[in-house]
Amino acid sequence: MQATAPSQKSQIKTKERIRDFGEVFTNEREVNAMLDLLPKHILQDISATYLEPAAGDGNFLVAILERKLALIPASSSHTERQILQALCALYGVELLSDNLRAARKRVFQVACSFYTKRLGTPSLSFLRKMVAIIRANLLQGDFLSDDLRFCFYTLKESHIDISIKPISTLLDPSSLVQDSTSLALPLDELPTLPTHLAALTRKNKRAKPAKKPIISRPKPARAKAPEVRSLFGDSL
Secondary structure (H helix, E strand, O other), rough: OOEEEOOOOOOOOHHHHHHHOOOOOOOHHHHHHHHHHOOHHOOOOOOOOEEEEEOOOOOOHHHHHHHHHHOOOOOOOOOHHHHHHHHOEEEEEEEHHHHHHHHHHHHHHHHHHHHHHHHOOOOHHHHHHHHHHHHHEEEOOOOOOOOOOEEEEEEEEEEEEEEEEEEEHHHOOOOOOOOOEEEEHHHHHHHHHHHHHHHHHHHHHHHOOOOOOOOOOOOOOOOOOOOOOOOOOOOO
């Protein structure tokens, strides 16, 4: 299900987008009603992982992030680390580039607003860390047919361990070992993550033949989607 900004009452953008991409957005009320159905132990875990396979312009992602950030105690001495932890566990895939840009921007704004209320103006270094995670975790593509790669994070005291795995591992756990890449970055170098991922993407394209879609499904004739650019080369 795709989502739109709370300020937009309409669940559609154009009839053409409904016809060509099946795009219908989910209202904020329904988003929160669905999230309320989750078990309490998940809702109360800031590190619980969420994946939105048809992210739209981010209403589910924004609502989830707001709930995660609300779990951080006002007295916490590790607020920055907990914000990064919340972002690291939030994933989304969206077919249309304009929706993806909007979703990334909205997630970024929610995190910045929370930071400002708790700690004041964030440093440029911390802003770049948040942008790096958001760009790596919210991807453009077709969840059902594109073999996208996700980053899985382990935050350590002074660095972050990152395991980069293809989306197909969600369906075939046995492929975790044979088709994954590990990366360890000092926390101060987290903003360089998109550069590392772009290099790995180019390397994998040279080294491997094109894969068949992980799910085979008939596709009706429809207008061509906007061209998928580099997952890590476009602006937030």
